[in-house]
Amino acid sequence: MNALVEVVLPGEVEPEGLQVRHGGAVPSPGPGQVVIRMEATGVSFAEQQMRRGRYYDQPPYPFVPGYDLVGTVLTPGDLAGTRVAALTKVGGWASHVVVDAADVVPVPDGIDAAEAETLVVNGVTAWQMLHRKARVRAGQTVLVHGANGGVGSVLVQLARAAGIEVIGTASARHHEHLRALGVVPVDYRTEDIPARVRELAPEGVAAVFDHVGGPGIVDSWRLLAPGGTLVSYGTASTRDDTGSKQWPVLKLLGRVWLWNALPNRRRAYFYNVWAGRALSRSRFRDRLRADLTQVFTALQRGDVTARIAGRFPLDHAAEALRLAESGTVAGKVVLHP
Structure with a gap:
């Protein structure tokens, strides 16, 4: 493929409003950059x-979305021909992508590009929330909201591999799979989640991982045991709201600040994978490389299984996005050239 193919988000449109552009020139790298020939990119909640x-800090329209990708470095140099993963935030839905060389993480041999792609932002998010923020120990119990989702499905597997007991919310159709992973499922549609979690963990849980936000975040806080940690990492409940896109996040940050100011033995965090990048880019890169390497190692060991909800050619991005938004799939929808 010698010409650029990219998917453009022109404005606030339905998935079918995405624009596919063919025939542009492959971008040239600047100093310290590489060109990656994309082999797999994904559809995340961010898109x-x-x-x-x-999205809280998305760029102005039009732009090319795509939060992460896996591909092969084309630029001459030490990385030439190496399969790598990269967090991009935007720009990944293209056949060729330019990134800083320092931001790429090599993908171990033997890992399929699409499988690796499902674990880039989802895997780093899950690993860092579990091991860097909540620091949960073997034998403790956690609650994972959306245990069948892109991040949740990785998180529950990493937790079980670490000897952690997991309660996971999901619709009933995903319960059999969750039980097979050793997760105790709770149906968020039909069950009283706080009451059911209290039955399973009368003293509270060591951590709650909440991507939903909204009023339910208060229940997540109240379910913590003394010394427990709430990690909030999204506001999915406000996806279809109108008005300010900043307000749900600012409101959530306000709650986190207030809870942490109270004289109690519990902590709350609002997690974002980009946190700290502006203050220490080198530290951000070091952590990304170390943590994503841990996730890939977990995949190689069989501790984590990549869940691919669907595979679509890049020029079928609208269909892929529609499927990802349907709420009927488990794992991540992947795009390929």
């Missing part, structure tokens, strides 16, 4: 929010 104009 779902971006097309609605609801």
